[in-house]
Amino acid sequence: MHRKEIYKIWAPRNIKWTDWIRPVPFIGIDKPKQRGEFINYEIPKIHYINKHKKNTAIIVDIVGVNSIKEGISLAKIGYRPIPVFNGTNPNINTKAVTDNEIIEPLLVWGAEELKTTEIKENANPAFLLDLNRLNRYKILDSLFDNSYDIYDQDLPSAKFFLDNGIDTIIVRSEKIEKDLNKVLYNYEQSKIKILFTNGFETPKEIKLKKVKREL
Numbered sequence: 001m002h003r004k005e006i007y008k009i010w011a012p013r014n015i016k017w018t019d020w021i022r023p024v025p026f027i028g029i030d031k032p033k034q035r036g037e038f039i040n041y042e043i044p045k046i047h048y049i050n051k052h053k054k055n056t057a058i059i060v061d062i063v064g065v066n067s068i069k070e071g072i073s074l075a076k077i078g079y080r081p082i083p084v085f086n087g088t089n090p091n092i093n094t095k096a097v098t099d100n101e102i103i104e105p106l107l108v109w110g111a112e113e114l115k116t117t118e119i120k121e122n123a124n125p126a127f128l129l130d131l132n133r134l135n136r137y138k139i140l141d142s143l144f145d146n147s148y149d150i151y152d153q154d155l156p157s158a159k160f161f162l163d164n165g166i167d168t169i170i171v172r173s174e175k176i177e178k179d180l181n182k183v184l185y186n187y188e189q190s191k192i193k194i195l196f197t198n199g200f201e202t203p204k205e206i207k208l209k210k211v212k213r214e215l
Contacts, residue, residue, distance in 0.1 A: 055167050061180060064132055082128060131174075171197070188207070
């Protein structure tokens, strides 16, 4: 498949949540990627939710490869997976602190899965984040720093969620990272309930503390 076709499968027209899908990882996606041959493409079992809920959106914040696979699994129960990956690939023959190229073959695989998965037009979103976005350990000065943060504009506003009947957000991660915490705190202040799960335990409501974003 060509990158435009792959992108359109993930971001079909007239679906409100797909406005938050970033085109960055799709730009070089149709170039040969031999690394994809060594990836386990098994769809994981979801333990923390078993059906689509009209008032609930999901944010998956784990390593990108697993985030996409979990997104496909959530699609099987009715959610619309929305990849929010802003990392760029390094130039040829250079290395970067964040490995974004490994995401591309998963997006190709995911597009094939989505072609045979029925998702309703009004399905709620499952936003897929890459925990590797925060890799900022430059061992060598020659490493390309392609890390990035999640900001308010990278996800829908609290008003948009509420206007579309969503008053609960499940965060699936190991912990709430600082960049996401700020976004979630603003949601909480707008009376959106934030639940947290490590992927195995039942989601439980949490209360967030306001944190300052590091410069």
